[in-house]
Amino acid sequence: MSLLEDGTDMHRTHLMAPGPTPVPERARLAMARQLIHHRGEEFKEVMHRVRRGLEWLFETDSDVLMLSCSGTGAFEAAMTNFTRRGDTVICVGGGKFGERWGDVARAFEMNVVDIDLQWGEHLEPSRLEEVLDAHPDAAMVTLTASETSTAVMHPVRQLASVVRQNSTALFAVDGITAVGVHRMPMDQWGIDVLVAGSQKAFGIPPGLGFVAASERAWKRYDDCDHPRYYFDLGRERRRQQDNQTAFTSSISLTLALQEVLEMMRQEGREELIQRHETNAAATRAGVEALGLSLLSSRHSNAVTAVVLPDEIDGAELVERLRTDHGVIIAGGQKHLSGKLIRIGHIGFFESADIRLTLGAVEEVLNQMGLDSEPGAALTAAQRVFVQQR
Numbered sequence: 001m002s003l004l005e006d007g008t009d010m011h012r013t014h015l016m017a018p019g020p021t022p023v024p025e026r027a028r029l030a031m032a033r034q035l036i037h038h039r040g041e042e043f044k045e046v047m048h049r050v051r052r053g054l055e056w057l058f059e060t061d062s063d064v065l066m067l068s069c070s071g072t073g074a075f076e077a078a079m080t081n082f083t084r085r086g087d088t089v090i091c092v093g094g095g096k097f098g099e100r101w102g103d104v105a106r107a108f109e110m111n112v113v114d115i116d117l118q119w120g121e122h123l124e125p126s127r128l129e130e131v132l133d134a135h136p137d138a139a140m141v142t143l144t145a146s147e148t149s150t151a152v153m154h155p156v157r158q159l160a161s162v163v164r165q166n167s168t169a170l171f172a173v174d175g176i177t178a179v180g181v182h183r184m185p186m187d188q189w190g191i192d193v194l195v196a197g198s199q200k201a202f203g204i205p206p207g208l209g210f211v212a213a214s215e216r217a218w219k220r221y222d223d224c225d226h227p228r229y230y231f232d233l234g235r236e237r238r239r240q241q242d243n244q245t246a247f248t249s250s251i252s253l254t255l256a257l258q259e260v261l262e263m264m265r266q267e268g269r270e271e272l273i274q275r276h277e278t279n280a281a282a283t284r285a286g287v288e289a290l291g292l293s294l295l296s297s298r299h300s301n302a303v304t305a306v307v308l309p310d311e312i313d314g315a316e317l318v319e320r321l322r323t324d325h326g327v328i329i330a331g332g333q334k335h336l337s338g339k340l341i342r343i344g345h346i347g348f349f350e351s352a353d354i355r356l357t358l359g360a361v362e363e364v365l366n367q368m369g370l371d372s373e374p375g376a377a378l379t380a381a382q383r384v385f386v387q388q389r
C-alpha cells in the first residue's frame with residue numbers, strides 16, 4: 001500500500017492516463033516563474049519561438065493558432081470559422097471524440113451525416129469514398145485521427161487523399177492524441193484543419209488548444225456566417241502573426257510550451273514518434289501476453305485499450321491500481337465503462353514507466369483472479385524494448 005490514511009500518496013503517483021500526462025520538470029519550473037507581461041517584448045519572443053515550434057511539429061507552413069481553451073474549444077473554432085450555417089458535414093464516429101465532432105456540428109445547426117462505426121473499428125477509405133459520392137455537397141469531413149476512447153488510429157493519410165480526390169470538402173482532423181505521437185504532416189497529406197491540445201503529447205497542463213488551417217480553409221473563412229466572438233480565428237491569426245494573442249495570453253502555459261517544444265526538438269521528430277511507437281508496442285505486447293485482447297482494429301500509439309474478461313470488473317481494477325500502486329490509468333467510456341482499461345503512453349514517457357505500469361496491472365489482475373505466468377507481461381514488453389535498441 002502506498003497510501004497514507006488521509007488518502008494522500010506517500011510515494012509517487014504515476015499518471016498513465018491518455019491525458020493529462022505528467023509535466024516534465026523544465027516545464028514545471030517555467031510555470032513557477034514570476035509572470036511576465038503578455039504585451040511585452042519578452043513574451044513576443046516566447047511566442048515567436050512557440051509558433052516556429054508548433055509549425056515544426058504540425059509540419060506546416062500555415063499558422064498554428066494557440067487558443068486559451070481545451071481541445072474541444074479548438075474543434076468548435078474549426079466548425080464556426082470554416083463552414084457556413086446549414087452546410088453538410090460528414091462526421092466519422094466510432095468513439096466518444098469522433099462522435100463529439102457531430103455534436104459540435106449539430107449545436108451549430110449543420111446538416112450532419114454521421115458515419116457510424118463500431119467502437120474499436122477504423123474507417124476504411126472505400127467507405128468514406130461511398131459516403132462522399134452520396135453527398136457531393138459536403139463542405140467538411142471531420143475525423144478524430146487517434147480515437148482516445150477506443151485506441152484506434154485511422155488511416156489519416158489515405159482518408160485525406162480520398163477527400164481530396166472525391167470532393168471539395170475540407171478535411172478537419174482532431175489530432176489531439178495524434179500530433180506528437182504519429183507523423184501528421186498536414187501540408188503534405190492535405191489536411192485542411194488540424195487540432196491539438198496541451199495536455200497530451202505536449203505534456204503540459206490542460207488549457208491550450210491549437211488549430212492550424214490550410215489556405216483552402218482560410219478561403220472559406222471569408223464567407224463564413226456563424227456568430228462568433230472569442231473564437232474568431234481571423235482576428236486571432238492577425239494578432240498571432242505579430243506574436244501576440246487577441247486577448248490575455250495564458251502566459252505560464254505558453255512558457256511551459258516553449259520548454260516542451262524545445263525538448264521535442266532536442267529529441268528529434270522521428271525519435272519522438274519512434275519512442276511513442278516503442279512504448280505502445282511494448283504495452284500491447286505486455287497485455288497480450290496476459291491473454292487479453294485489444295479493442296482497436298488499427299492501433300494508436302497514444303493509448304492501449306484492453307478488453308477485460310467478463311469476470312474482471314474494470315472499475316475495480318482501475319481503483320486498485322490507484323490505491324495499491326499509485327498508477328492512474330483510465331477505464332472504458334460510455335457503453336464500455338467497466339469493460340475496458342485504457343493505458344496511456346502519450347507524452348514524455350520512458351520504458352521504465354511502461355514496465356512499472358505493466359508490472360502493476362499484471363499483479364492486480366492476478367490478485368483479481370486472472371491466471372497468467374508471473375512476469376509474462378514484463379517479459380513480453382522487455383523483448384520489444386531490447387529489439388528496438
Ligand SMILES: Cc1ncc(COP(=O)(O)O)c(C=O)c1O
Pocket residue numbers: 019070071072073097144146147148174175176177197206
Ligand atoms: C482525441 C480527443 N479529442 C478530443 C478530446 C477533448 O479534448 P478536451 O477535453 O481537451 O476538450 C480528447 C480528450 O481526451 C481527446 O482525447
